[in-house]
Amino acid sequence: MAALPRPRKRRPERRARPDPRARPVGNARAVTGEAAPVAVIGAGFSGTLVALQLARHLPPHRPILLCERSGAFGPGLAYTSGHPDHLLNVRAANMSPFPEAPSHFQDWLDRQPAGEAGQRHLAAPGSFASRALYGRYLGELLEAEVAACPGRLQRIHAQVTCLRPAEGGFALDFADGSTRFATACVLAIGNLPAAGTCTPLVRYDPWATTTTTGLRPDIPVLIIGTGLTMIDLAVEIFARGVPGPVVALSRHGLLPHAHAPAPACPPIAFSDTERRSALALLTRLRAEVAAQDGNWRGVVDAIRPMTQTLWQDMPLPERTRFLRHLRTFWDIHRHRMAPSVAAMVESMRQSGFLQVLRGRVLDIAEDGELAEVSWQPRRAATSRSLIVQRVIVATGVEKAVRTSDRLLRGLLDLGVARLDVLGMGLDVTAELRLLNARGRPVDGLWALGPIVRGVFWECTAVPDIRAQAVQVARAVAETLE
Numbered sequence: 001m002a003a004l005p006r007p008r009k010r011r012p013e014r015r016a017r018p019d020p021r022a023r024p025v026g027n028a029r030a031v032t033g034e035a036a037p038v039a040v041i042g043a044g045f046s047g048t049l050v051a052l053q054l055a056r057h058l059p060p061h062r063p064i065l066l067c068e069r070s071g072a073f074g075p076g077l078a079y080t081s082g083h084p085d086h087l088l089n090v091r092a093a094n095m096s097p098f099p100e101a102p103s104h105f106q107d108w109l110d111r112q113p114a115g116e117a118g119q120r121h122l123a124a125p126g127s128f129a130s131r132a133l134y135g136r137y138l139g140e141l142l143e144a145e146v147a148a149c150p151g152r153l154q155r156i157h158a159q160v161t162c163l164r165p166a167e168g169g170f171a172l173d174f175a176d177g178s179t180r181f182a183t184a185c186v187l188a189i190g191n192l193p194a195a196g197t198c199t200p201l202v203r204y205d206p207w208a209t210t211t212t213t214g215l216r217p218d219i220p221v222l223i224i225g226t227g228l229t230m231i232d233l234a235v236e237i238f239a240r241g242v243p244g245p246v247v248a249l250s251r252h253g254l255l256p257h258a259h260a261p262a263p264a265c266p267p268i269a270f271s272d273t274e275r276r277s278a279l280a281l282l283t284r285l286r287a288e289v290a291a292q293d294g295n296w297r298g299v300v301d302a303i304r305p306m307t308q309t310l311w312q313d314m315p316l317p318e319r320t321r322f323l324r325h326l327r328t329f330w331d332i333h334r335h336r337m338a339p340s341v342a343a344m345v346e347s348m349r350q351s352g353f354l355q356v357l358r359g360r361v362l363d364i365a366e367d368g369e370l371a372e373v374s375w376q377p378r379r380a381a382t383s384r385s386l387i388v389q390r391v392i393v394a395t396g397v398e399k400a401v402r403t404s405d406r407l408l409r410g411l412l413d414l415g416v417a418r419l420d421v422l423g424m425g426l427d428v429t430a431e432l433r434l435l436n437a438r439g440r441p442v443d444g445l446w447a448l449g450p451i452v453r454g455v456f457w458e459c460t461a462v463p464d465i466r467a468q469a470v471q472v473a474r475a476v477a478e479t480l481e
């Protein structure tokens with residue numbers, strides 16, 4: 001997330017204190033004689049998928065604890081939105097959570113009764129379902145697994161505040177003061193909440209239900225960021241009947257492209273020189289697009305299977321360069337909008353409801369019910385100011401290095417985990433085992449999903465996470481054999 005000037009009147013953030021309940025816990029297997037459980041922390045897409053895969057890969061007597069602080073098991077941050085126009089940005093046919101059953105989600109969709117919320121986007125095969133439907137689908141998968149073997153997969157509605165090594169496994173401390181033991185643990189804590197402290201006028205929580213409520217009809221709203229989250233917000237504000245305008249501001253003022261049919265391109269064989277330089281990679285990609293008559297969608301899709309290795313082959317300074325200069329361009333080509341959403345965006349822009357600016361925010365001064373935002377247009381010498389009723393920060397998920405997340409900070413403080421070299425998330429091995437402060441793999445501890453994106457870069461979308469979930473479940477099963 002790009003650094004932003006702090007709004008004035010910000011309250012000081014509290015520092016996480018060492019957990020006073022931290023105490024050794026005995027091995028539950030020794031105490032009860034039953035198999036000790038495997039714990040999964042977080043029940044968004046990643047945690048849900050790991051739990052389902054663990055249920056397949058572990059012997060039936062091994063309990064699985066799925067811990068989720070929100071109480072919603074399955075949807076996580078991405079698939080909680082109930083708005084019917086918040087659509088998946090991947091075709092339904094590519095959204096199966098199971099690598100070996102590619103049409104699983106599409107088949108489920110086809111069985112849903114006509115007229116369901118979100119169904120209006122399902123006119124043709126290969127179209128884009130609503131994220132709410134996908135969240136419901138994940139919840140149902142989990143429900144079915146729980147019912148199939150009562151007591152084995154346990155959903156625990158609680159926040160894990162501390163995870164610490166204990167004899168034969170880990171102790172999990174919960175926010176309600178209780179502690180459970182697990183013989184192995186998977187961290188699926190996902191997209192970290194923004195570190196900024198919300199005020200009534202400046203919101204760092206773009207996905208919270210109250211972020212777009214209570215808006216006045218006569219004053220603009222500013223959204224910082226012009227990616228898919230901004231588009232969600234603009235669509236939502238428009239649907240609330242707020243006349244706008246919604247002003248979206250980012251460094252380049254670039255919006256995601258739309259999905260469109262594109263012929264598949266052959267895989268690209270990059271040279272060693274290209275693999276070691278962000279600029280050389282870009283030059284090669286441009287040449288490929290030219291050779292494919294401008295079919296950039298085909299080229300971007302062709303390198304999807306190798307983006308993780310391309311990322312890992314790049315030396316650290318090149319990865320940093322990519323993040324600073326090329327990331328925006330990659331994101332708008334790679335994470336594309338559903339065509340019907342793109343049509344909505346176009347119409348909102350044409351009507352003047354959505355206005356896009358290029359530049360950066362210099363200062364936000366809150367004054368009663370309004371905020372004065374001073375901003376610098378790109379390549380302009382002088383700054384300008386905007387009076388808005390709300391500022392919504394939608395610049396992407398938080399970097400782990402900035403987070404105040406209690407569990408994560410505790411893991412780092414205990415030396416059980418360390419950050420990846422870019423500070424984006426947690427450091428793991430290629431097998432997704434957590435690396436401790438000394439760079440050694442921690443026995444019995446894995447992580448997957450967006451929290452390991454610094455190591456793999458492309459590991460936040462369903463096709464990536466579903467593969468990681470199988471990988472982790474197999475590794476846990478092998479370890480416990």
Ligand SMILES: Cc1cc2nc3c(=O)[nH]c(=O)nc-3n(C[C@H](O)[C@H](O)[C@H](O)COP(=O)(O)OP(=O)(O)OC[C@H]3O[C@@H](n4cnc5c(N)ncnc54)[C@H](O)[C@@H]3O)c2cc1C
Pocket residue numbers: 041042043044045046047048067068069070075076077078079087088089090158159160161188189190191192407448449450451460461462463
């Ligand atoms: C808005 C949005 C839309 C997306 N749309 C698509 C799409 O269309 N297609 C696609 O392929 N990908 C999409 N993605 C990307 C991807 O699918 C998600 O990032 C993915 O769902 C990540 O899931 P997750 O479980 O790792 O993280 P999250 O969804 O963030 O879930 C993590 C969960 O862990 C819980 N948690 C965290 N800490 C604790 C704790 N200490 N104790 C207990 N619980 C805890 C949280 O409450 C949360 O529910 C989207 C992402 C976002 C943000």
